[in-house]
Amino acid sequence: MKRRVTLKDVAKAAGFHVSTVSRALDPNNSHLITAEVAQRIRDVAEKLGYRQNAAAAALRTSRTRMVGVLVPDITNPIFPPIIRGVEDSLRRHGYLSIIGNTDGDPKRESSLVSMLQDRGVDGFIIASVELEDKAVVSLVEDGIAVVTVNRRVDNPAVSSVSNDEGEGIRRVLTHLVSLGHERIAHIAGSQRFSTGANRYRSFLEHREALRLPADPELVVFSNMYNELEGERCVEELLARGRRFTAIVCANDRLAVGAIEALVRRGLKCPDNVSVTGFNDMPMVDRLRPPLTTVRIGQYNVGYQAGELLAEMIGTGQREASHVVLPVDLVIRGSTRALTTALPEN
Numbered sequence: 001m002k003r004r005v006t007l008k009d010v011a012k013a014a015g016f017h018v019s020t021v022s023r024a025l026d027p028n029n030s031h032l033i034t035a036e037v038a039q040r041i042r043d044v045a046e047k048l049g050y051r052q053n054a055a056a057a058a059l060r061t062s063r064t065r066m067v068g069v070l071v072p073d074i075t076n077p078i079f080p081p082i083i084r085g086v087e088d089s090l091r092r093h094g095y096l097s098i099i100g101n102t103d104g105d106p107k108r109e110s111s112l113v114s115m116l117q118d119r120g121v122d123g124f125i126i127a128s129v130e131l132e133d134k135a136v137v138s139l140v141e142d143g144i145a146v147v148t149v150n151r152r153v154d155n156p157a158v159s160s161v162s163n164d165e166g167e168g169i170r171r172v173l174t175h176l177v178s179l180g181h182e183r184i185a186h187i188a189g190s191q192r193f194s195t196g197a198n199r200y201r202s203f204l205e206h207r208e209a210l211r212l213p214a215d216p217e218l219v220v221f222s223n224m225y226n227e228l229e230g231e232r233c234v235e236e237l238l239a240r241g242r243r244f245t246a247i248v249c250a251n252d253r254l255a256v257g258a259i260e261a262l263v264r265r266g267l268k269c270p271d272n273v274s275v276t277g278f279n280d281m282p283m284v285d286r287l288r289p290p291l292t293t294v295r296i297g298q299y300n301v302g303y304q305a306g307e308l309l310a311e312m313i314g315t316g317q318r319e320a321s322h323v324v325l326p327v328d329l330v331i332r333g334s335t336r337a338l339t340t341a342l343p344e345n
Contacts, residue, residue, distance in 0.1 A: 027094040068116035072128035077281040081298035089306025102128040110135040145312040149305040168294035169202035171329040180338035189250035230257020252277035274335040289333030
């Protein structure tokens with residue numbers, strides 16, 4: 001059996017002390033030596049076929065260089081780009097991501113957190129959090145490095161990387177008003193999540209600022225962020241018999257369901273009702289009509305979360321940081337200037 005190449009082998013071949021070789025091959029410590037020396041050592045290590053013994057490194061440093069990454073629904077198209085961003089960032093710092101799917105279930109999230117803790121992960125990036133999330137707050141209170149991504153919890157002690165929800169909703173409403181719409185409905189996300197709560201709050205705030213009718217019957221709350229809930233919410237809006245010419249949806253999947261329900265009821269988007277989404281998930285530009293939506297930097301929000309967590313782990317710093325990333329409005333075919341409105345019953 002071929003003997004495993006060790007740090008001592010690399011040090012001997014490169015002509016440097018073992019401690020220097022160790023620093024050169026550690027992404028968090030390679031800056032302590034010159035770039036030329038670090039590259040020379042890496043070249044020698046690659047030539048010899050050196051691979052770090054992760055188990056031995058974990059014993060020596062009390063770190064496994066593994067990070068738990070939890071998402072609420074791996075089938076939701078916005079999460080693969082977020083996960084890719086997280087993985088690219090963490091890999092740059094020498095960390096391995098372990099992905100867990102919570103199915104939006106707090107008990108499952110808590111169970112996965114416990115399982116990953118038992119395996120000694122160095123920290124967590126969590127996209128599945130609710131506003132009140134005891135499991136996540138408990139981690140932070142125990143001194144574990146945690147960053148929430150795309151969502152936040154109410155406790156400001158938990159670090160986060162999120163998107164500018166308020167600016168996104170402001171741009172959507174301003175766009176619709178510029179097209180002549182005044183009776184604008186809102187399919188809000190679940191108020192258990194920061195995305196739903198913040199986008200709903202922003203809808204009320206900017207609706208008032210734009211002097212739009214404050215009709216509570218034009219707001220319906222979804223229970224989940226999916227197409228079936230979008231359909232259900234449109235059916236409820238129509239059943240209430242209130243006139244509206246546009247619908248602001250809390251995410252793209254709700255918007256897809258909303259358009260489907262409108263078509264089923266003999267209404268055209270955008271001829272009868274304009275519809276907007278939020279997130280700009282993959283493929284919404286291929287819908288008929290293509291969806292007007294708020295674009296978030298899905299990859300970037302994940303990458304920034306990875307960078308923040310790696311810094312927290314590397315420095316031992318646990319003071320919370322909150323990064324809010326900019327958004328853009330992408331105007332497509334699902335919105336148009338006001339022509340006809342749905343009559344009130």
